[in-house]
Amino acid sequence: MLAHAVFGGLLLAVACHSAGLPASSSGGGKGPARNPGYVRMPVARHQFNGTGKSSRGWHWSSPPGATGFPPPPQPSRRPWSTFQPGASSTQPASSGHPPGPSPSVPSHRPRRDAQVQATNRWGWSSLEELGGIAYTIQLDIGTPPQTVKVFIDTGSYELWVNPRCDTSASATLCEAQGTYYPDKSSSSMFVGGEFDVSYGTGSVEGYYWSDVLSIAMFQIPQVQFAVANDSNYAFAGILGLGYAYPYSINYPSVLNLMVSEGLISAPIFSLGLGGDQDNFSEIIFGGVNTWKFSGPLVPVPIWPPISQQDPRWIQYWVNVTSVGMTKPGEHPVIYTPSDAFDMPMLLDTGSTLSYLREDLVAVIGQQFDATVDNAGNYLVDCAYRDQDGTVDFGFDSGRMVINVPYKDFIYQQYPGHCLLGVQPADAGSTNYVLGDTFIRGAYLVFDQQSDTIWMNQYYNCGDGVATVGLSKGDTGRIVGAC
Template sequence: MVSFKSVLATVALALFAQGTIIPEEKRDDSPGFVTLDFDVITKPIDVNATAKFISELLKLEKRSPIPLSLINEGSSYASKITVGSNKQPQTVIIDTGSSDLWVVDSNAQCAPRVSCKSSGTFSPSSSSTWQSLGAQFAIGYGDGSSSTGTWGKDTVSFGGVTITGQQLGDVTQTSVNQGILGIGYTGNEAVTDANGNRDISNYDNVPVTLKKQGKINSLSYSLYLNSPSASSGQIIFGGVDNAKYSGSLITEPVTQPGVALFINLNTINYNGQNYQVSEDALLDSGTTLTYLDPQIASQIAQDVGGNTISLQYFSDGSSAYFIDCGASTQGSVTYTFGNGAKIVVPLSEFTFNAGNGQCLWGIQPSNTNILGDNFLRSAYVVYELALDQVKLAQVKYTTASSISAI
């Protein structure tokens, strides 16, 4: 397991007071899918965290898997779940780029200037179903933040269903603002301790448990991030909302099956200029920006921005592309994938407020291609883990719904 992955956002807003119980909607039917709504929480991008992450990505060899998340950038997608026999409320970030569920212990030590208890905490001693596994949980991130604690098992509820004996991390020390619900491959789990020693075996994470306990028919989920201005979106475990996309879903094979959700990115086109990529790209809801091969990122920045986009350097030697906040955002960028899936992204998705009158450009250099939220908002994505494939279609922003089980 390598030590860097894609970008997750820090959330400093308290969505629940500690000890509050979330009323749970009971479900008597068995439709074969589970819907989980999430709230979109926005904040300016942490430029320093992004610059550090770029620096680390450029150190990696091409095609390196990136199994962990960086957590200090822009918008995030947060869902409400409960943990324990007494249904203790948690708000966790949905992350397709990692694979572990972890929550913040009620006695956790938060790093300075980190509000790690603001989105719900967990008290294992108050849950009659908690089972400690006696092993260390440890996870590290590309911006240098980390979380450590212990592994255990407990009851987890969301979307009107309950799964039992779910393995998760109970974090007692962290520099991250809230828990994470990682839903990637089990081969991407954080099963080594803080010293890099393998401390525990790979296990059934939340998507696998949903399937094994009969809550969903297939080991799959579909993701609808909604429009840039939306306040909510939805993930459907085991199902697809056929009202949320235009045209047909195109199947693209996963190129790193069992490890991470990479697919082949063929070309990128802007204003008639075609950029040949022909490399893997990670589809990651835990990342705010898009990260591409340095040469391609540089070419696109020059062609799109001219004098409005510049590469700025920081005192530690890291760098990032910035764009004039008043630059035109007319036009679009078209992504084409190996099997012919095509997604059109408006250029407005590539200007991000970084505070202090600065705007970060939405395509940054990296030796590993990552398509983050500024791509995923324009796509309806179905992740079929058991089949090692992803289906893509152009998103349709609508309140209509037509959900069917996969």
């Protein structure tokens, strides 16, 4: 267990939301960046300058002559079978113990034809909670495998590794996440092309490589990802799980490749972060843990629809239709208008906190007798974490309400110092975010096949995984066992 003192100077919200906010730092690693703050809102998409070919063969990258991100036509769903980069895949056992009965997994399996649906295909991995700041997943990259841990981030769409530790928010934490050395892998290939992303505080830059990658019981050949050569503030790399090819990037992401390799049936993954400091967090690719919720999963459509979003920046927006609280021993109270309230919010595992309209934050803060510090942060008494109340978020006009326990909603930065789980979005911004202080209260299924987020209240009453994605919308037929 990492000491809380390590996090005392950190409020990391490694997030990739939307472009357009001013950067507080330009370029990666150009001096130390240890000032406590929020890593929020990337402000510049990187440019794709790769040639698409190295001396050792063809890779997923920009075509020759590309000098920037190619503006795609209005995207259409291309068959996942178009991703056929090469060798058949294997599925080694992952670290930890997956829930429920293990699927029958051959050690070597040829890629199946696109018309043949995968059955009983899912990959499970535990996640490590870093003091409520963020959640990491273990990757094994290369031949022989090199272990690194990266943040899972539903607010971005690419994988990168190797932050620069001497300019990170915590060199100790950074070094504990591991380092990947391409020259120590016999299967690594240099792709080329610059990777350059700036955040509200901090940035990263590097180049693209390709290598074999093991994740969540799966081994995937020829995965393209960025290897940083300079960065600041970030103390771990990032696994982006948002919409990728053919929208935001012009090569298949890790999630895309799981589908094209026949490892899962569709680009779907489920997430149960569990309660704060409960030491149980998991992600399942291609499956749903039916023992983490009760009753059916409720579909919440991505809103605005992807057809109305920037085709180069498709994200998991959902429409929140009510916000309220249930104080201990009292009836629920809703603080938003009872009719026609809409607030699109981004579901982002990479954000420690959630961000709302300031008027709503003020109302919620009053219920906790919050104070506001010089930086505008709402602070609350940590004793509220021990009370049996909830902060409530409604979707689909109240058809689904997620009740987040105080313990999971109030973020304890260090003992005796707690922040309200929702903070004001930047002035003039409508980039509202449902971060980990919300997600801990919900069981979520991110379904790119149906452009839907399936959700229900999170419980933990056992383990048992059901495959999803065999047909469009089949997640709706899953019933929780709790």
